[in-house]
Amino acid sequence: MPRIGMHIGLRYDIIGEYASLLLALLLLIFMSLTKPKKSKSFKFLVMGLLASIVATTLQIIIVEVASNVTSYYNRESFTVLLAMFLCIYAVIQVLIFNYINLLSERRLKKRSVIIMLYIVVALFYFSGSVFQIVMKSLYYVRTDGIDITQFTRFYSLMGIFCAIVCFIVVMIRRRSIARIVIRGVFIVVPLVVLVLFLQILDKRSIFSASTYVIPLVAFYLLFHSNPYDEETGCQSIGSLESRFLTNIRTNRIFYLAYIDFPQLTDSGLSPNYEVLAIEMARVCREIERISRKIHLYRINFGTFMALIETKERSDAQNYSEQIRDILDGFHERSEDHIHYFLGVSGDSRRFIAVGNKWTQLFMMYIRDTKLIDGENVYYFANGSDFRAFDEIYKIEQTLIDIRIKMDADDERIVCYAQPIYSVNQDEFRSAEALMRLSIDGKLIPPDMFIPIAEKNNCIHALTVIMMHKVCKAVEKLAMEYDFDAVTINCSTTDFTDKTFYKEILDIIHEYRIDKKMIRLELTESMMAENYESVKHNMNMLNREGIHLYMDDFGTGYSNLERVVDVPVQTIKFDKSLLYKSIKDDRVDDIISYMIEFFKKNGFVTLIEGVEDESQKKYSIERGFDYIQGYHYAKPAPIENLGKYFKHK
Numbered sequence: 033m034p035r036i037g038m039h040i041g042l043r044y045d046i047i048g049e050y051a052s053l054l055l056a057l058l059l060l061i062f063m064s065l066t067k068p069k070k071s072k073s074f075k076f077l078v079m080g081l082l083a084s085i086v087a088t089t090l091q092i093i094i095v096e097v098a099s100n101v102t103s104y105y106n107r108e109s110f111t112v113l114l115a116m117f118l119c120i121y122a123v124i125q126v127l128i129f130n131y132i133n134l135l136s137e138r139r140l141k142k143r144s145v146i147i148m149l150y151i152v153v154a155l156f157y158f159s160g161s162v163f164q165i166v167m168k169s170l171y172y173v174r175t176d177g178i179d180i181t182q183f184t185r186f187y188s189l190m191g192i193f194c195a196i197v198c199f200i201v202v203m204i205r206r207r208s209i210a211r212i213v214i215r216g217v218f219i220v221v222p223l224v225v226l227v228l229f230l231q232i233l234d235k236r237s238i239f240s241a242s243t244y245v246i247p248l249v250a251f252y253l254l255f256h257s258n259p260y261d262e263e264t265g266c267q268s269i270g271s272l273e274s275r276f277l278t279n280i281r282t283n284r285i286f287y288l289a290y291i292d293f294p295q296l297t298d299s300g301l302s303p304n305y306e307v308l309a310i311e312m313a314r315v316c317r318e319i320e321r322i323s324r325k326i327h328l329y330r331i332n333f334g335t336f337m338a339l340i341e342t343k344e345r346s347d348a349q350n351y352s353e354q355i356r357d358i359l360d361g362f363h364e365r366s367e368d369h370i371h372y373f374l375g376v377s378g379d380s381r382r383f384i385a386v387g388n389k390w391t392q393l394f395m396m397y398i399r400d401t402k403l404i405d406g407e408n409v410y411y412f413a414n415g416s417d418f419r420a421f422d423e424i425y426k427i428e429q430t431l432i433d434i435r436i437k438m439d440a441d442d443e444r445i446v447c448y449a450q451p452i453y454s455v456n457q458d459e460f461r462s463a464e465a466l467m468r469l470s471i472d473g474k475l476i477p478p479d480m481f482i483p484i485a486e487k488n489n490c491i492h493a494l495t496v497i498m499m500h501k502v503c504k505a506v507e508k509l510a511m512e513y514d515f516d517a518v519t520i521n522c523s524t525t526d527f528t529d530k531t532f533y534k535e536i537l538d539i540i541h542e543y544r545i546d547k548k549m550i551r552l553e554l555t556e557s558m559m560a561e562n563y564e565s566v567k568h569n570m571n572m573l574n575r576e577g578i579h580l581y582m583d584d585f586g587t588g589y590s591n592l593e594r595v596v597d598v599p600v601q602t603i604k605f606d607k608s609l610l611y612k613s614i615k616d617d618r619v620d621d622i623i624s625y626m627i628e629f630f631k632k633n634g635f636v637t638l639i640e641g642v643e644d645e646s647q648k649k650y651s652i653e654r655g656f657d658y659i660q661g662y663h664y665a666k667p668a669p670i671e672n673l674g675k676y677f678k679h680k
């Protein structure tokens with residue numbers, strides 16, 4: 033007759049192990065759904081989870097056998113089970129340890145120290161395991177079950193040992209480990225030690241799996257979960273990036289839709305924030321309902337990105353139109369008729385590699401165009417749009433880089449020049465410096481990059497670099513050749529800074545040249561803004577003997593009285609005036625009158641854009657002092673000016 037004790041027997045409570053197993057499985061499922069970024073540390077996490085699942089399963093089997101010794105027990109296989117568990121437990125320790133250290137890997141040079149530590153701990157652990165197995169002291173078979181107390185105690189002790197080593201290493205290297213990790217270690221390690229300690233004391237329940245599954249869950253939540261936006265349920269930008277990369281890696285074709293509500297960008301503080309947030313969520317649900325191929329991500333309050341994962345352009349177009357309809361609906365409903373920008377990236381595989389750039393391009397588009405007028409924009413871009421955008425983008429990046437580096441010898445700024453013919457002296461006496469931008473060996477004309485430079489606050493840097501280059505070239509040319517000056521074009525922003533004149537004089541001073549050899553060109557439109565500082569700079573430059581030119585005369589408002597009031601010495605007639613006056617007698621009369629007027633008032637006159645013999649003849653007849661144009665020479669690298677000037 034069995035004793036009562038045998039009925040109660042050596043039964044273990046393993047509900048804790050089941051809970052941990054479930055947790056690990058759930059986490060694995062979640063991870064496969066949210067597709068976090070597959071970083072190196074993420075791989076450790078996945079391996080850690082898989083190992084945990086195996087270890088916990090083994091543990092459950094061990095306990096099952098131990099509790100039903102009569103039906104399942106077989107000495108060899110039981111020992112193998114225990115040994116397997118011990119091995120996997122060691123693997124888990126290594127993975128967790130590695131994971132924590134990986135978070136600071138970038139700054140970690142002394143890997144060998146860590147590896148030594150692993151080896152020492154592993155030797156300790158495995159020799160202990162082997163000893164226990166050989167001595168057959170891991171467990172004792174009793175009539176009512178198998179007593180695995182010693183086994184549990186052994187690995188728990190080793191777990192405590194590892195946790196403490198890990199703690200110490202983290203403390204030693206705390207400078208290179210993120211604060212959040214250190215805090216986590218501070219909380220988790222003592223907890224793990226406590227739980228393992230309790231595990232050693234408790235002979236009837238097994239719950240040690242929690243000590244590795246819970247840290248893994250914590251890692252996931254902290255570093256790999258892709259938090260969903262709680263308002264709209266969209267995924268965050270971090271997960272967009274990982275999906276993007278996966279698509280690119282697997283060479284999958286996708287379209288990118290960029291949805292922006294410019295009015296909402298800083299709506300975080302708006303009074304009807306709540307209403308808007310609900311509306312946003314509704315829009316998102318509607319978009320998601322279009323197709324399962326659409327993945328929506330939130331970038332900020334008023335900006336979303338959708339990946340449309342389809343091969344067919346027609347599908348993408350169709351989906352985009354549906355998105356547009358939804359946005360139109362939102363526009364109609366919303367109180368302030370919130371307008372939107374919907375840009376969809378073009379089609380072909382080629383652009384996949386630069387997919388990331390589309391975002392930049394759309395942002396640029398939004399900044400520069402239509403949206404200022406408060407219109408809804410739907411824009412399905414194609415390859416040529418992309419190339420046009422890309423060119424501007426490249427120019428923008430280059431200019432910004434030039435501004436940051438601020439190097440007077442920057443080779444991306446190329447200094448061209450065009451000689452100017454003096455009618456009185458019948459020779460070339462001066463030249464105009466003209467800037468070019470060199471990108472990937474291609475020269476970009478100023479009409480293309482100057483407006484971009486002005487928008488990005490880069491123009492001043494360009495003027496300063498040009499200034500240096502021209503001074504340097506003039507210094508060299510003046511040693512051999514006889515000429516009066518080289519002019520440099522300036523822009524409005526240069527002249528609105530009251531100390532601009534000083535900067536110019538300082539630069540000229542750095543070179544062994546007569547400052548009169550550098551002249552500046554301004555345009556009429558510059559007088560319109562900030563007239564005070566512009567005039568101040570002009571007066572100061574004049575006082576130092578720097579000649580000033582009024583460029584593009586005749587394209588603006590041409591207020592003659594005002595021109596006389598401005599301290600310039602040379603009036604440079606715009607080429608359009610020349611072309612018009614040859615065709616139109618009335619313009620011809622005006623020009624003749626103006627030349628007379630300027631001469632009487634002591635100004636020098638110059639005509640640009642002279643392309644042929646007849647235009648040259650006309651210009652001389654009308655009495656222009658100087659002539660510039662393709663007829664004489666096209667702009668070329670400034671060093672070439674020697675060809676046109678006389679030797680000294």
Ligand code: C2E
Nearest residue numbers: 466467477478479498521522523641642643661662663667
């Ligand atoms: P701009 O100051 O009116 O310069 C004259 C432009 O006319 C130059 O164009 C020149 O190449 C062109 N040109 C010269 N001769 C002829 C001709 O016979 N026929 C025709 N059709 N054109 C002729 P470029 O070099 O493309 O420069 C365009 C504009 O870019 C310049 O107009 C100027 O406003 C600006 N720019 C050029 N370099 C600089 C610079 O260093 N700084 C600033 N701020 N602007 C510059």
Ligand code: CA
Nearest residue numbers: 464521553583
């Ligand atoms: Ca000019």
Ligand code: CA
Nearest residue numbers: 583584606640
């Ligand atoms: Ca001009």
